[in-house]
Amino acid sequence: xxxxxxxxxxxxxxxxxxxxxxxxxxxxxxxxxxxxxxxxxxxxxxxxxxxxxxxxxxxxxxxxxxxxxxxxxxxxxxxxxxxxxxxxxxxxxxxxxxxxxxxxxxxxxxxx
Amino acid sequence: xxxxxxxxxxxxxxxxxxxxxxxxxxxxxxxxxxxxxxxxxxxxxxxxxxxxxxxxxxxxxxxxxxxxxxxxxxxxxxxxxxxxxxxxxxxxxxxxxxxxxxxxxxxxxxxxxxxxx
Numbered sequence: 001x002x003x004x005x006x007x008x009x010x011x012x013x014x015x016x017x018x019x020x021x022x023x024x025x026x027x028x029x030x031x032x033x034x035x036x037x038x039x040x041x042x043x044x045x046x047x048x049x050x051x052x053x054x055x056x057x058x059x060x061x062x063x064x065x066x067x068x069x070x071x072x073x074x075x076x077x078x079x080x081x082x083x084x085x086x087x088x089x090x091x092x093x094x095x096x097x098x099x100x101x102x103x104x105x106x107x108x109x110x111x112x
Numbered sequence: 113x114x115x116x117x118x119x120x121x122x123x124x125x126x127x128x129x130x131x132x133x134x135x136x137x138x139x140x141x142x143x144x145x146x147x148x149x150x151x152x153x154x155x156x157x158x159x160x161x162x163x164x165x166x167x168x169x170x171x172x173x174x175x176x177x178x179x180x181x182x183x184x185x186x187x188x189x190x191x192x193x194x195x196x197x198x199x200x201x202x203x204x205x206x207x208x209x210x211x212x213x214x215x216x217x218x219x220x221x222x223x224x225x226x227x228x229x
Contacts, residue, residue: 031216032209032215032216034218036220041223041225042222042223043118043202043220043221043222043223044202044204044220045220046218046219046220049215051215089154089155091218093206093208093216093218095208095209095216098143098160098162098206098208099145099157099160099170100145100204100206100218102154102155103154104154105153105154107152
């Protein structure tokens, strides 16, 4: 069935470094794709999403492009801050069984 | 302001007690979900409901129960049969795309941290 596979961490970076978290998907059609962020002790917040091929989602300096040819939805940020330290989840809504498929989550720590 | 509200934020349970976690949404979504998250782990589906008065077991339903009497509310009861209930519990609501609508929406609450004392 439809699913996502996410690069596992943890990832440790210095402030102002470039961040990439890889996410690839397997799907029979073209489902929407989401990135969620979870700050320590909090719930999941929708960071960005894309609904069709070649869409680019962006928010808070993060970007992800829905690439059909590589079945990918990698998350990128050009210059991270300490406040970006969190766990990031890639997700795909499966309309065949009405469930979300999540990646394993990537813990990102940004050091000053 | 639309959203999902979980309460309480922290909950302590004694051994052998049942406790109920609240989840309320005003997004007018039909579908609601409960997930469990253990430290350093991903999300595991406990129960979900597509419509009022109907719900289905997820991957780890044993020791939990739910009800869906109103569209806005999906409370989760952690029963004494749940052997290891200490965890972070997340509620979500989802609008599944229908023909003619743009895209699926999926939002989460802020979570309830349950600790057995």
